[in-house]
Amino acid sequence: MLGIDEAGRGCWCGSLFVAGVSCDQAVANEFIRLGLKESKQLSREKRFEFATHISQDRRIRSVVVAKSALEIDSKGLSVCMQEAITEIIVKLPAIKHVRLDGNTLFKLEFAHLESFEAIIQGDDKIPQIAMASILAKAHKDQEMLALDELYPDYGFARHCGYGTRAHALAIAKYGLIEEHRKSFKGISPSNRV
Secondary structure (H helix, E strand, C coil): CEEEEEECCCCCECCEEEEEEECCHHHHHHHHHCCCCCHHHCCHHHHHHHHHHHHHCCCCEEEEEEECHHHHHHHCHHHHHHHHHHHHHHHCCCCCEEEEECCCCCCCCCCCCCEEEEECCHHHHCHHHHHHHHHHHHHHHHHHHHHHHHCHHHCHHHHCCCCCHHHHHHHHHHCECCCECCCCCCCCHHHEC
């Protein structure tokens, strides 16, 4: 079974990361015993720990797809989600059962799949989706930490690119950077750096 989740969908800045993780239930149970939870319930340090463990475990297949702010602005978020999910499923063709976190399948269909379902709060219910949420969020965290080093005035390490008051104030004061999603509400193209 393949679990798919994303991180950064609602961000004002940076990439959308979509991850897919596949493993059997015995491996998933090992991770549950280690304290596996969906990414938002873990500290950044714990997410990085789990992400390393997931990526290095040879019994686990994983794919992470990034869609840049430029792609999101030019194609739209839904198209980027469709492309990322398709890329993950195509890269893991032997897997016949796929579960997405959320309430939509993004109008996608795959003839070779035996089951393809959207599961509301799937990252709490299905360990493979929780693992995918951790991989996606760890990639988003790494991107934001790198941007924080390049642009320390924006506070990316704290708000991870989301539309917080501090982020809005930083945009008003310093303008937009290349990695901002200009098509998102709350961001004004006139604020470009």
